[in-house]
Every structure is written in C-alpha cells, then in structure tokens.
Amino acid sequence: MRSLSQSPSDETAGAKRPQRMGELSVLPVFFDLKGKRVVMAGGGDGAAWKAELMAAAGAKVDLYEPAEDLGEEMRIVLALSFPDGEIRHHDRPWALDVFAGASLAVADCETMSQAQAFFCAARGAGVPVNVIDKPAFCQFRFGTIVNRSPVVVGISTDGAAPILGQAIRRRIETLLPATLTGWAKLAAKVRAEVMDRLEAGPLRRAFWERFSDEAFTRKSPDGAAETDIRRFVGDLAARPQAGGRVTLVGAGPGEAELLTLKAVRALQAADVILFDDLVSDDILELARREAKRMLVGKRAARDSCRQEDINRTMVQFAKAGKHVVRLKSGDVSVFGRSGEEIAELRREGIPVKIVPGITAxxxxxxxxxxxxxxxxxxxxxxxxxxxxxxxxxxxxxxxxxxxxxxxxxxxxxxxxxxxxxxxxxxxxxxxxxxxxxxxxxxxxxxxxxxxxxxxxxxxxxxxxxxxxxxxxxxxxxxxxxxxxxxxxxxxxxxxxxxxxxxxxxxxx
Incomplete structure (x- = not known):
C-alpha cells in the first residue's frame, strides 16, 4: 500500500516506458525540394534517373559533367520540362566551389576513389550526400517510390535488397488506384473546412474514414463528388450521428489471404465489428486495433445470438455515429441472412454497403x-x-x-x-x-x-x-x-x- 507521502510520480520514477517503435534501420523522411538547389555529378543512366526524380520534386538541379560524357538517357532527361523544377547542365566537371548553397549532393561515380572524393567534398561543405550504388558513401538513400502525388510512398530495404523493394512497390501499386491523386488534391481543398467545422476526435475521424472509402471505391473526383463531400461535412457538423453506417463484409471461407482488398479496407475503417464465430483470428488481426469487437455467431445445437438482437445492435451503434462492420464467413449474400439485416437497416434510414466475399x-x-x-x-x-x-x-x-x-x-x-x-x-x-x-x-x-x-x-x-x-x-x-x-x-x-x-x- 502506498504511503500518504508517496506520490504517483515517485512510485513510477524507476519504471521504464515500453518502446513504442521497433528498431529502424533508417529514418524515413520526406524532404521538400521545391526551389532548393541540388548538386549533381555524372552522365550515366543512374544519374539521369536521380536528376529527373529530384527535378520532378521541384529541385533546381545543377549537373556538372562534360558534354562528351553525357549518356543518351541523360540527354533525353535534359530536354524535359518540369512544373516547378529544372535541370541546368554545366559543361565541366564538379569542383569544390559547386557545393555552396546546395541542399543535397548526388553523384554517379565509376570508381571508389572518385566516390570518396565527391563524398568528402560534400561533407566538408556540410551538404548531405549520396553516391549512387556506393552505400559506404551515402548519408541518405532514395529507396523505391510509389507516386500518387501528393500521396507518395517510399520503400527502403536499407540497400540490402533493391529487387525486393521493387517487388514491394509493385504490390503497393496494385493497392493504390491512380485516381488517388485527385482525391488527395481534393483532401487538401476541404481540409480547412473540416478543421473549422468538425471537432477533433471521432467527428473528424468519421469524415476522413468516409472520405477514404470514396477515394478507394469511386472514380476521379469531379464537381459532384466535391459537393457531396462538403455536404457530408455540414451533415456531421449539424448531426454527429450522421456518420453512422453499416458495411456487410464477406470474410471468405477462413483463410485470411482469401479476403478481398475491399474487405481489408472496411475492417481497418471500422469502429465496431460484429463477427460470426466462423471468422478466424487471423482475419480479425487485420482489423483496426481500436475497433470494438463483438461475437454474434449463430451455430446449430448451441446458444446463439438471435437475428433480432444482431439487427438491434447494428442499428444502435450506427445511430450513435459509428461505422459498423458486420463480418460474416463466406459471402454475405449466400445463406448469410443479409437480406433481413439490409431490410432492417433501410427501415431505420441507415446507409448500408455490401463487400462480397469468397463463398465456401x-x-x-x-x-x-x-x-x-x-x-x-x-x-x-x-x-x-x-x-x-x-x-x-x-x-x-x-x-x-x-x-x-x-x-x-x-x-x-x-x-x-x-x-x-x-x-x-x-x-x-x-x-x-x-x-x-x-x-x-x-x-x-x-x-x-x-x-x-x-x-x-x-x-x-x-x-x-x-x-x-x-x-x-x-x-x-x-x-x-x-x-x-x-x-x-x-x-x-x-x-x-x-x-x-x-x-x-x-x-x-
């Protein structure tokens, strides 16, 4: 029992807070290069790709390389135009005087001695440096990129397995529709209104979860989509429960890898999950950690939840403004009693969507x-x-x-x-x-x-x-x-x- 003179802080002074983040081999940082100067050396394909990448990010790239040493790919890149950035070719080798005022320095060097010279010169000038394909002379790495700008995903294997990084990129590419660019731009347009009209916490989260669903399930946003989004902001501001909805999700026959991508997205956006007892733990592990989970399974020859109770629970949570996921094994439309649930939700005026699953x-x-x-x-x-x-x-x-x-x-x-x-x-x-x-x-x-x-x-x-x-x-x-x-x-x-x-x- 704690003494009256002992404070809570005294009691926990020696306690060590558990680590919230596992070990990171590198720190992923997204660097704003718009209007920044970058020093570049090298005329090969590797240098061409990095120069194009940085100019696309808005950098002013100063390329120092004799014209006779420029490869075909670099000549093509030099002819490109960029919305904010540019590549300026200087027909001479780099020298110690080129690093002044630079934000980054990047070089494509053939030999280790050339790489070391460039690395030491950039470091001496206090400029972060990367020598392409020479990990010992890199203070930062580029990684592999999935571009849905303003959404940008960076992937790093810390130089250990670039091909693996590319394979991961291909997987992510399939998950992120090209239309995400338009939705991200729309998010930037409505952000101020959301921050002004919706209180921090559940209301804002309800808006952004609905917005994210639209971004992954609809085509590129047009004027009508923007109108709908802004109307939803107003509805939430006037009636917080307006964010309530139900998604009927098919969990497939049991194996987590047989879930659809749309089902995973629904699980990760749920506030409440009502699941059958045939739904595996591996599938539930994919759900949002903060979601409330309730077993409502119905099995023959044992105590089960009545369908009326399940319907009432869905309605209750949805009317409280929650996103309810009704998670059913197999496909929701095959012997899942979804018809009764849909009818009840529609009678109550609650929006309902169906995410089909692989039937048994x-x-x-x-x-x-x-x-x-x-x-x-x-x-x-x-x-x-x-x-x-x-x-x-x-x-x-x-x-x-x-x-x-x-x-x-x-x-x-x-x-x-x-x-x-x-x-x-x-x-x-x-x-x-x-x-x-x-x-x-x-x-x-x-x-x-x-x-x-x-x-x-x-x-x-x-x-x-x-x-x-x-x-x-x-x-x-x-x-x-x-x-x-x-x-x-x-x-x-x-x-x-x-x-x-x-x-x-x-x-x-």
Missing part, C-alpha cells in the same frame, strides 16, 4: 482441384441450404430437381442432415454411386477433406464430425478427386470413403 463453394472447388461447372459433367451448379429454421431439412425442397446427374449441388450447413440428404437424392433417382466431396473447416489449419459416393455420405460426415462447419458437394465433377488429392501417400479407408486431412502436412 469456391474454396471447396479449389481444395479439391475441380471446376464446379466442368462442361463434360455439369451444366449448372446449385447452392442448397442443408437445414431450415426448425433445424431440419427445408420442407419445400424440390428433390426431384436436385437429383439431376447433369448438375453440381453444394449443400451448406448440411452436416447433421447428411444421411437424409443422401437418402432423399437416391429416392428421387440419383445414383448411389454419384461422387461426393466433403470438406470440414475448409481453408483452415484443421481442414479435413474426404471423397466417396452418395451412398457413403452419412458415414463420411460422421467420421469427420458433424459439429464442425461442413460443406457437401454432390456431382460427377468430383469423380477424379481421389486420384488427384491422394497422390503421394497411401490413404486410410473406411467404408469405401477416402479421408484427406491436412494434406500438406502429410505430403511434407
């Missing part, structure tokens, strides 16, 4: 290496619910239509009904020898897959376990799965069925 049937096809609509086997594919509200098979299912040898049928949530599904299909004319494929926990670490015949379906599912999320595929497209899936090891057999559990681990 697609993961099933990928896992077994088949096409669900192989033209030699199936002219159509059906997604069928395996249970009704009462927990039994739906009363109005047309089994005669489902028992079609020219179709592929995928039964969702049908584990407990597997034997009855088999019986009904056989009763209505489908051959007992029709191939079936069963997957439990598909795309997850505990994934189990099995193949067999329709007559064996109940035994296959019983062996896998009915308490797991199970998907059943029925149709001739699964006829060759055994040969493809089981290559490389002797399978275990029981009742004619072949089980495939964590194949990658078994196959090394």
């Amino acid at each position: 049937a697609s993961a099933l096809a990928a896992g077994f290496g088949v096409s669900l609509t192989h033209r030699d086997c199936a002219q159509q594919v059906r997604f069928v619910t395996g249970h009704s509200k009462k927990g039994d098979l739906p009363d109005d299912m047309n089994w005669e239509t489902l028992a079609d040898d020219r179709a592929t049928s995928i039964f969702y949530m049908g584990g407990r009904m597997a034997s009855r599904i088999s019986m009904k299909l056989i009763e209505h004319g489908l051959s007992p020898h029709t191939p079936v494929a069963v997957a439990a926990s598909i795309s997850r670490e505990d994934e189990t897959r099995a193949v067999g015949t329709l007559a064996e379906l109940g035994a296959i599912v019983a062996r896998i376990g009915v308490d797991r999320p199970i998907l059943i595929g029925v149709g001739r497209v699964f006829a060759d799965c055994e040969a493809e899936v089981l290559e490389g090891f002797e399978p275990e057999r029981e009742g004619g069925a072949v089980e495939v559990s964590r194949l990658k681990a078994r196959m090394g």
Whole structure:
C-alpha cells in the first residue's frame, strides 16, 4: 500500500516506458525540394534517373559533367520540362566551389576513389550526400517510390535488397488506384473546412474514414463528388450521428489471404465489428486495433445470438455515429441472412454497403482441384441450404430437381442432415454411386477433406464430425478427386470413403 507521502510520480520514477517503435534501420523522411538547389555529378543512366526524380520534386538541379560524357538517357532527361523544377547542365566537371548553397549532393561515380572524393567534398561543405550504388558513401538513400502525388510512398530495404523493394512497390501499386491523386488534391481543398467545422476526435475521424472509402471505391473526383463531400461535412457538423453506417463484409471461407482488398479496407475503417464465430483470428488481426469487437455467431445445437438482437445492435451503434462492420464467413449474400439485416437497416434510414466475399463453394472447388461447372459433367451448379429454421431439412425442397446427374449441388450447413440428404437424392433417382466431396473447416489449419459416393455420405460426415462447419458437394465433377488429392501417400479407408486431412502436412 502506498504511503500518504508517496506520490504517483515517485512510485513510477524507476519504471521504464515500453518502446513504442521497433528498431529502424533508417529514418524515413520526406524532404521538400521545391526551389532548393541540388548538386549533381555524372552522365550515366543512374544519374539521369536521380536528376529527373529530384527535378520532378521541384529541385533546381545543377549537373556538372562534360558534354562528351553525357549518356543518351541523360540527354533525353535534359530536354524535359518540369512544373516547378529544372535541370541546368554545366559543361565541366564538379569542383569544390559547386557545393555552396546546395541542399543535397548526388553523384554517379565509376570508381571508389572518385566516390570518396565527391563524398568528402560534400561533407566538408556540410551538404548531405549520396553516391549512387556506393552505400559506404551515402548519408541518405532514395529507396523505391510509389507516386500518387501528393500521396507518395517510399520503400527502403536499407540497400540490402533493391529487387525486393521493387517487388514491394509493385504490390503497393496494385493497392493504390491512380485516381488517388485527385482525391488527395481534393483532401487538401476541404481540409480547412473540416478543421473549422468538425471537432477533433471521432467527428473528424468519421469524415476522413468516409472520405477514404470514396477515394478507394469511386472514380476521379469531379464537381459532384466535391459537393457531396462538403455536404457530408455540414451533415456531421449539424448531426454527429450522421456518420453512422453499416458495411456487410464477406470474410471468405477462413483463410485470411482469401479476403478481398475491399474487405481489408472496411475492417481497418471500422469502429465496431460484429463477427460470426466462423471468422478466424487471423482475419480479425487485420482489423483496426481500436475497433470494438463483438461475437454474434449463430451455430446449430448451441446458444446463439438471435437475428433480432444482431439487427438491434447494428442499428444502435450506427445511430450513435459509428461505422459498423458486420463480418460474416463466406459471402454475405449466400445463406448469410443479409437480406433481413439490409431490410432492417433501410427501415431505420441507415446507409448500408455490401463487400462480397469468397463463398465456401469456391474454396471447396479449389481444395479439391475441380471446376464446379466442368462442361463434360455439369451444366449448372446449385447452392442448397442443408437445414431450415426448425433445424431440419427445408420442407419445400424440390428433390426431384436436385437429383439431376447433369448438375453440381453444394449443400451448406448440411452436416447433421447428411444421411437424409443422401437418402432423399437416391429416392428421387440419383445414383448411389454419384461422387461426393466433403470438406470440414475448409481453408483452415484443421481442414479435413474426404471423397466417396452418395451412398457413403452419412458415414463420411460422421467420421469427420458433424459439429464442425461442413460443406457437401454432390456431382460427377468430383469423380477424379481421389486420384488427384491422394497422390503421394497411401490413404486410410473406411467404408469405401477416402479421408484427406491436412494434406500438406502429410505430403511434407
């Protein structure tokens, strides 16, 4: 117990605050070069690219290199014009007098002695220096750039792996649409109004999150887009709850890498996430750290949240001005009860958007290496619910239509009904020898897959376990799965069925 004379600061004086940032090999700094003078030496391709880069950033580049030593690429760059910067060629080598008033010095040197001379001269003049491809003579590095100016992304591997940096750049390029430039410029135009009319904290964040969504999902902003954005500022200023909205997001079958980019963006912009219990921890790790997370899963034979409670929770948070993400496994529009949620949100006047996900049937096809609509086997594919509200098979299912040898049928949530599904299909004319494929926990670490015949379906599912999320595929497209899936090891057999559990681990 702390004594009355002991202050909180005394108690914690010796405590060391945990480090908030891991070790950095370099400090990423964005340097404003507009109107600044840069000393450049060298006439090769490397020098040409750096000169163009700095002139594009608004620098006044003084290039010191005899004309006869200029390469073709440098001559092309010298003919370019830039909005703010310029490249001024001096037909002579660099000398000690060129560094006065320079902000940076960059050289492309052939030998180490030339590099050392330039480096020492620039340092002696107090000018930060970079000698291209000579790390020992670099006080700063350029890195790899993704240009969506005024949005600029810099990537550095500290000189260790430039090709890796380029690969990272290509990945980022795919994430950042070219239209981002226009949206960033619009952000600069409305920033003053946002700062003036919206209080710091949740209101401003709600605006910029909505703005960011628009930037990644709409085309280049036009006059109408600017009007909409400014109107939203006014709505938030008058009614803070105006920022409330709901996004229904498909989380895919389970593996985090099967999320869409749009789904990841929604998770990272969420204030509240209502998620099913089939959503993996790896997917939740991609969400915004500050987001409130609430499990609202519904599973057969166990306590579950009622749909009415989920609807009410979404409405409550959205009316409080929050961005709610309703995160569902698979695709939200396939057996996800999204229709009821959309209807309730629209009745309450709450904006709602849908981000589709990869449905489990697609993961099933990928896992077994088949096409669900192989033209030699199936002219159509059906997604069928395996249970009704009462927990039994739906009363109005047309089994005669489902028992079609020219179709592929995928039964969702049908584990407990597997034997009855088999019986009904056989009763209505489908051959007992029709191939079936069963997957439990598909795309997850505990994934189990099995193949067999329709007559064996109940035994296959019983062996896998009915308490797991199970998907059943029925149709001739699964006829060759055994040969493809089981290559490389002797399978275990029981009742004619072949089980495939964590194949990658078994196959090394």
